[in-house]
Amino acid sequence: MTGDMSLDAFLFGIISAISLPLGAITLLIWRPSDKWTSGLMAFGGGALLAALTIDLVGSALEAGHFYPLAAGCILGGLFYMGLNAIINSQGGFFKKGSNHPQFPAEKET
Numbered sequence: 001m002t003g004d005m006s007l008d009a010f011l012f013g014i015i016s017a018i019s020l021p022l023g024a025i026t027l028l029i030w031r032p033s034d035k036w037t038s039g040l041m042a043f044g045g046g047a048l049l050a051a052l053t054i055d056l057v058g059s060a061l062e063a064g065h066f067y068p069l070a071a072g073c074i075l076g077g078l079f080y081m082g083l084n085a086i087i088n089s090q091g092g093f094f095k096k097g098s099n100h101p102q103f104p105a106e107k108e109t
Helices: 002-017 019-029 034-062 066-089
Strands: none
Touching (some): 002 019
């Protein structure tokens, strides 16, 4: 039994690790546009977030910790929104070009 698990772990590790050199080789052959690159990055970020969420939330719900989990999600969201508002009020929104039309520059008088 232990030998099978070790082999499985080794094979999954190899499969996971091979993605980096395969990505590098792919870039030598095909240079994706900015839209493709951003789409692939969004997919990867979403996949990582989903995996983390399933692991953490599933474990907490199995242990019967729904209310602490819900409170943590709500408080975390409010904390993020509060810090984001503080950063934006200090001009942090200018770091991201897509926010410029949303916050037009003040006219000088």
